[in-house]
Amino acid sequence: MTTRDDTPLWLFADQLGPAVYGGEHSHREILLVEATSALRRRPYHRQKLHLVLSALRHAERDLGDRATLLKADSYTDALQRYGRPVLVHEPTSFAAEKFVHRLQEEKLVADVLPTPTFALPRSEFAEWAGARTRFRMEDFYRDQRRRFDVLMDGPDPIGRRWNFDEENREPPPKKQDTLGAPKPYQPREDDIDEQVRFDLDRMNLNTVGVDGPRLFAVTPAEAKRALTRFIDYRLPTFGRYEDAIMGHDWAMSHSLLSVPLNLGVLHPLDAVYAAEDAYRDNKAPLAAVEGFIRQILGWREYMWHLYWRFGPTYTHNNELSAHSPLPDWWTTLDADHITAECLRQALGGVRDRGWTHHIQRLMVLGNHALQRGYSPSQLTEWFATAYVDGFRWVMPTNVIGMSQHADGGKLATKPYASGGAYINKMSDHCGDCAYDPKKRLGDDACPFTAGYWAFVNRNQDLLARNNRTRRSVSSMERLKDLDAVLEQETTRTHF
Known part of the structure; x- marks a missing residue:
């Protein structure tokens, strides 16, 4: 389909800035769509949906007569109702890219343009x-x-x-x-x-x-x-x-x-x-x-x-054979269920704001999931829906590669697992916690400290082959209470 100079430009909800609709496209009419089916597709954080809808509606107001905002059950319904082929910039997920190419075959999309919202094409x-x-x-x-x-x-x-x-x-x-x-x-x-x-x-x-x-x-x-x-x-x-x-x-x-x-x-x-x-x-x-x-x-x-x-199959990686489902208290953001202060506050931050900073994501939530063998694909989906900044492209490499080492080292050189000592050093949580970061055994044993040794034991063959982690295996082999720690962590149901 030939692209006309007056072809309207359709903006996805993560393409709402002047880098997309300004410059060479500043003369074009703008189409915005609220698709109810997209809002219902997954259990998103309430505040995330608010941000997306607020962004779309503010864009309509700011663009004035240039913009048309359609509310429909689906994007296809909206484009059919709009009645004119549109331009669109490359979307930010594999699923959306496949969908846009299908719309192009159906003549609803005239052309797909390069993504302008990143520095490097x-x-x-x-x-x-x-x-x-x-x-x-x-x-x-x-x-x-x-x-x-x-x-x-x-x-x-x-x-x-x-x-x-x-x-x-x-x-x-x-x-x-x-x-x-x-x-x-x-x-x-x-x-x-x-x-x-x-x-x-x-x-x-x-x-x-x-x-x-x-x-x-x-x-x-x-x-x-x-x-x-x-x-x-x-x-x-x-x-x-x-x-x-x-x-x-x-x-x-x-x-x-x-x-x-x-x-x-x-x-x-x-x-x-x-x-x-x-x-x-x-x-x-x-x-x-x-x-x-x-x-x-x-x-x-x-x-x-x-x-x-x-590629789209990257989320299937599971090099550490982690298959445990996310617990209900995790998926429902039930922070009050948690005793460990660092984990309680991190999960509470997701519940209350849909946001925590990168160390809480990696070294508290990600570290806990890594130690407990939670499914990396489920975890990726959770981060993408529960975090207000968790768009589809953001989480696979951050979770599969960096946080869970599920790609076997394609992205990160070692698993980011640590015991309570790291959290004690880098936070002010441990002084108010019922668990002792120095203890790995007993009722007050830190679930991160004990969980670390359970993780090392479970993955000792892989860790022993890595120059950056082989010392952990040697340290574990010197633990006299290792069997008791492993039995304790096998039966632990509360954190």
Whole structure:
């Protein structure tokens, strides 16, 4: 089908920024669709559905006469009712891409355009990846820095170092309940949010989590304000404590920009260059700025491209033969069921906000799931639906590869399993916990400490072959109470 200059542009709910509908497409009419079947397809977090609907409806308002918002049972119904072929940018999941190609065959979609909401185009990543079968994020990240001239001094990185991770791993400050950083930007709800809340109540959808105030930006204007507040007031303290966890400070100095980034209302390069400007203007230390840029220009882009590189069957990987179903208390976000303070607070954060920061995802929730042998495919689905920033492309590589090592090392060099000592060091949870992180046996044995040794025992053959983990197997073999620990963990039903 020939693409006409006046062909309308259909936007998915994660393509709602000016990088998609501006520039060369600024003259086009815009189609937006609320598909009820998509809202009902999975048990999403209530606040996630609110964010998506609020974003769509705010986009309609902001685009004015350019936009048409159709509410229908399905996307196909809406396109048929619209009555005109549309352009669409590449969607962000395999299922959506397959669906769009089918719509193209049915002449409902005129053409599919490259994704504009990431820094590096998919075609250029394919050139970079070449014939590689194993990938290192550090290689990709350095090439990204060079390609986009970020924190560079000619051919060299500023400060003569690419990586400031060692300076960005401090535990939480002692004798403080909070980090003391200025509060993050919180959008002001309006009549659109009020109507969204009313409509979600009326739809009676199968959701998880609780309703709550909208915490995240869903429009380009809100995203700009959220970014500005982070850069001006929170970035200076971000780096040092980015891996720390504080019970009374869920946001700490994190940017809370994952939602607007994943909705497409904030472009990653805008965030990256704003952070770089803060360093060059002496408003934030280099370690903090580099750590933030690494998360976005490095890790986020890397996950996006590896999602497509590894293919739709990647979620079938289960190298560690983990098949235990997710427990009911996990899927229903019943944090009150949990005794372990770190796990209770992490699950409570998902229940109350649909969000926790990356260390709670990896070293609390992911670590627990890894130790207990939860099904990695089920876990991937849970993260994608229970987290407000968990779009379909985000979670497979983060969960299958990084968190659960289910791909056998294709993405990460070792499983990220740890005992209670790590959590005790990097959080302020253990002092208020009924479990002792130093104990692996007994009624007050930490389920992470004991669970770690059960994990090592279960996977000792794989771990012994890995230079980074073989010492754990040697340590386990010296435990005199190992049999008792394993029996205890086999029968443990409460955490």
